[in-house]
Amino acid sequence: MGGPRFEPVRTVRAYERVVEQVEEAIESGALSPGERLPSERELMVQFSVSRSTVREALRVLQARGLVRSRPGDPNGAEVLPFSPAALHKSMTTLARVAELSLGELVQFRMVLDGAAVLLAARLRTEEQLAEMGAAVAAMRAAAGTDEEAFGAADVAFHDAVARAGGNKLIQICTDVVRSIVVKLIADRIAAAPDREELMRRSIRHHEEVIAAIRAGDGPLAARLSRKAMYDYYAGYVGEGERSALRALLE
Template sequence: MGGPRFEPVRTVRAYERIVEQVEEAIESGTLCPGQRLPSERDLMGQFSVSRSTVREALRVLQARGLVRSRPGDPHGAEVQPFTPTELRKSMTMLARVDGLSLGELVQFRMVLDSSANLLAARLRTDEQLAEMDTAIAAMRAAVEVGYDEFSTADVAFHDTVAQASGNKLIQICTEVVRSIVLGLIADKIAAAPDRVALMRQSIRHHEEVLAAVRAGDGPLAARLSRRTMYDYYVGYVPTSERPALRALLE
């Protein structure tokens, strides 16, 4: 017999309804960062639920990074500014369960970084150029110290470029995807026998990108970024996924 197929109805617990309503209020702007929710007692009255139900909802909201609730605080939980924590958790989980391959993550980094470089070349300030210079100087100094120090300086360079793009979503996604990629292969990079040579090569690439950004040549800065990212990561990506990365090269 034809017709629609229905799924069993899921029982929704009371605390989930509270979480949904608070999330909707934050998403709509009715609740803004820095504002406070009503007290536990007021929430109990408004939702007609027990104290334990309210506290369970607050635990979930806090775990999601949406509010901060202090034990014994007579005031209501405080709404927190947005952070990329939950986005990072979701994407990390996808990567861990093979929902996202390393090749896809690196390809996305190539897209993000090249776009950030193109925008930075056209929008950067003198102060941001100086920060990029400082980051590359720190990379040079870190070569003989160790990979962790080098990576920190490298991250500072890319963060400044992302900021210079002027796009908050590029900044957030760049930071999230980079942290996932490095988390997946950091041990392999640190253990590479030629890591000092790789670090020196990386510095040369960064200097070329910075020269293009300084000159205001967005297309060149973007092209160099994609090539640099490809050269640095392609050896860690399975052979079957490398054509997808090469497709971004000109």
């Protein structure tokens, strides 16, 4: 039979509509940080819903870091200022539930890290460059002896690079995507027989990227970063998705 194919309609619960309207008011600036929502009783009247619906909506808004609601407070919930921590939480939830494949996450990480090192090569300070060097020195000290310290130093390197680029959204996205990817393949990394060699190769890659950043060569730093990530993760990604990763290599 021809014609369009329709999707089943999802029933929207009342509290979701309340959440949507409050989110829209915050995003549009109609509600500013520090201001308060009307009281629970007033919200019941305005939305024409039950107290339990209002409370469920407030729980969701609080979980998303948009408002702070105290039990028994006679005033309405307080609208919170923008928080990188709230965005971090939202993005983590999105990345986990959006049915993204490992290949898509790795590809996104290649894009993000490539952009971060490109910016770092052009904008970094001497202090930030020293931070990156100290992180790689810590990786070298931990290689083969302390995997946890090695991982922490690796995270510190990428954080220093993202901070040097100066873009908070890139910092948050790289952190979220990195932690999810690492969790997804943690067991396979731990079981790798050549774990120590992987660490040493990782250190060499980081040193090459730092040299390009120090020289101010953004395109080279970005190319090296994407290639290092491809070399590290391609083996964990199915053959069908590898071509999507290779598309980012020049």
